[in-house]
Amino acid sequence: MRLERQISFCLRAEDPAEARSLLAAPERALARLAVFRDLKLMDGVLSGALAAPFALIGEVRFPFRSRFELDGDSARLEPEPLADRGDAVAELGGSARAKGDRVCYQAQVALELRLPEGDKWGGRAFRKMAEAAFEKTLKRTLGEISS
Secondary structure (H helix, E strand, O other): OEEEEEEEEEEEOOOHHHHHHHHHOHHHHHOOOOOEEEEEEEOOEEEEEEEEEEOOOEEEEEEEEEEEEEEOOEEEEEEOOOOOOOOEEEEEEEEEEEEOOEEEEEEEEEEEEOOOOOOOHHHHHHHHHHHHHHHHHHHHHHHHHHO
16 A cells, blocks of 8 residues: 655744754754654665554554755755665655745655455455555644644
8 A cells, every 4th residue: 555645844943044954954853743753864865764653553654765965945855765665664755945944845755555465355354444544544644744
C-alpha cells in the first residue's frame, strides 16, 4: 500500500536569523513536528522516520533518507533509496524557504507499507481492514503536519 501527499507548512522562529538557522538545520526544524523521529543530518543527507500510531499494533515508523542542499535562503530535499527497505518506508522531498521569521516548506511525502497477501477470506478481510486503517491514520498524520 502506498499513500502520497503534497503538504505545506511553516515553522515560526524568533527572528529572521533563527529562521535561516532552522533552514540550514532541517533535523532541528522538523523535530518540532511530532510525527518525525530520530532525525540526523550527516554529510548532506537527512535521515529519520515518520511515525504514525495504529490501533492494535501501536506506532509504525516509516524510515526515510533524503539528500539536503542549502542555497542561500532556500533548501531542497531529494529522496534517496534506503539500503534496507523493510516493510515500512517513506520518501521525503521538496523545498523550504526562509521568509522573515518563518521557514516554509512545500513537501512531497510518500509512505509505503507492505502487508502479507491473504490466501483465505479471513486474510483478505484483514488486509482490507488494514488498508483502510492505514489510509485513514496516515491522512490524519499528514494532516497534522500541514495544519
